Amino acid sequence: MEKRDLYDENRKLTGKTIYKGEEIPKGSYIVVVLVFIQNSEGKFLIQKRSERKNGLYATTGGHPKSGEDSVQGIITEVKEEIGIDLNPEDLQLYYGGRSEEERVFWDDYYVKMDVPDIENLELQEEEVASLHWFTKDEIIDLMKNDLFFKNHFEEFEILLDWIEKNNNH
Secondary structure, three states: OOOEEEOOOOOEEEEEEEOOOOOOOOOOEEEEEEEEEEEOOEEEEEEEEEHHHHEEEEEEEEEOOOOOOOHHHHHHHHHHOOOOOHHHOOOOEEEEEEEEEOOOOEEEEEEEOOOOOOOOOOOOOOOOOEEEOOOOEEEHHHOOOEEEEHHHHHHHHHHHHHHHOOOOO
């Protein structure tokens, strides 16, 4: 069973952990990470989540395991879920936040990279049903049709603003 580190409201490690699925104690937080991978054609690598994970389209993300920092956490999640090795130097943190309601710190990453032959990647079946390259407009259409995971779409909108402000396309 996966262990997760607990943080205080200032994002300092408390030295305490919980297991995946356990309730986050009041006054404590866990870290949630996600990444949007964009290729040189401007398309985003989006996964269709397994039915047991709600079956919606989303980007790749998860929770760092105990002992991992945010960057190590997203590298591990991407490798486990979709079989891609990310270079930590290529990751750009475009958003970080805290949700009092969910008791989490968010770290959202962006990476520009081409991934050839996505149909040959080894997917984690419990988490991911399939992988697709989608344009920004296709992702917006998926959301309009309630087929895209809402939390991840909100982070996608933040990314689009960030890309526009930084001319990173």
